[in-house]
């Protein structure tokens with residue numbers, strides 16, 4: 001990739017481990033470090049990232065009023081280049097929303113519902129998996145320092161596009177046997193992509209999330225993840241914190257809390273430290 005824009009996707013073939021939370025918090029942490037950050041929500045029409053930044057109502061209104069074209073699903077269409085040529089900069093700008101927390105966002109859209117099937121109709125596998133990469137190369141890279149893509153918790157044509165476009169995966173994991181298996185499956189999937197297409201997708205960060213160090217089991221898994229993924233483990237685990245959940249419900253990250261609890265404060269520090277490590281790993285200088 002001949003680009004200086006750093007890209008990563010949050011992905012694990014498992015629901016609820018913290019993909020959206022990590023995309024949001026790492027994004028804000030990078031913005032706090034002075035970067036221009038774009039988050040892209042490919043994780044489904046429910047619009048979790050937009051909700052996480054309190055802008056989903058705004059998006060929903062546009063959808064209800066029919067003022068929702070172009071949108072994130074449009075950029076995967078064969079006609080996208082023609083649309084973008086015709087509309088110029090306005091085409092890309094109308095996709096992007098500014099949030100209060102210093103990151104920009106391309107929100108989800110109901111069109112994501114049929115995107116997996118639409119992509120499945122493209123015969124050539126490279127073409128099927130590289131539509132998002134083409135879009136980022138052509139229309140996004142000059143605008144941002146880092147792009148983080150939030151992917152669905154399942155392996156399909158949409159998540160493949162995210163992996164292919166970013167070549168770097170952030171895998172949030174909870175401390176349990178199933179997550180451990182899914183992380184192993186992810187590593188073997190990345191190897192398959194490499195063998196089949198000669199495309200190297202790296203496991204950039206295994207990010208232990210919702211860690212409760214008061215339990216032995218959590219400590220054991222934390223240690224095991226550290227050993228199994230010595231090259232990819234995040235420098236700091238994220239503690240389980242009710243504040244993270246509450247803040248998300250209020251449409252913000254823990255960085256926006258005026259009176260963070262102890263665990264929220266620790267979560268902030270963890271995301272800041274992990275964002276710094278991510279910067280280095282995506283730069284290729286670590």
Ligand SMILES: Nc1ncnc2c1ncn2[C@@H]1O[C@H](COP(=O)(O)OP(=O)(O)OP(=O)(O)O)[C@@H](O)[C@H]1O
Nearest residue numbers: 015016017018019020021153210239240241245248
């Ligand atoms: N460290 C944490 N402490 C407490 N709650 C958390 C933490 N991280 C995430 N959560 C909560 O857990 C739930 C799932 O997190 P999140 O939505 O980020 O997961 P996901 O992997 O994106 O899920 P999905 O597969 O449904 O997209 C959310 O309610 C979120 O607020």
Ligand SMILES: [Mg+2]
Nearest residue numbers: 019020043048
């Ligand atoms: Mg999610």
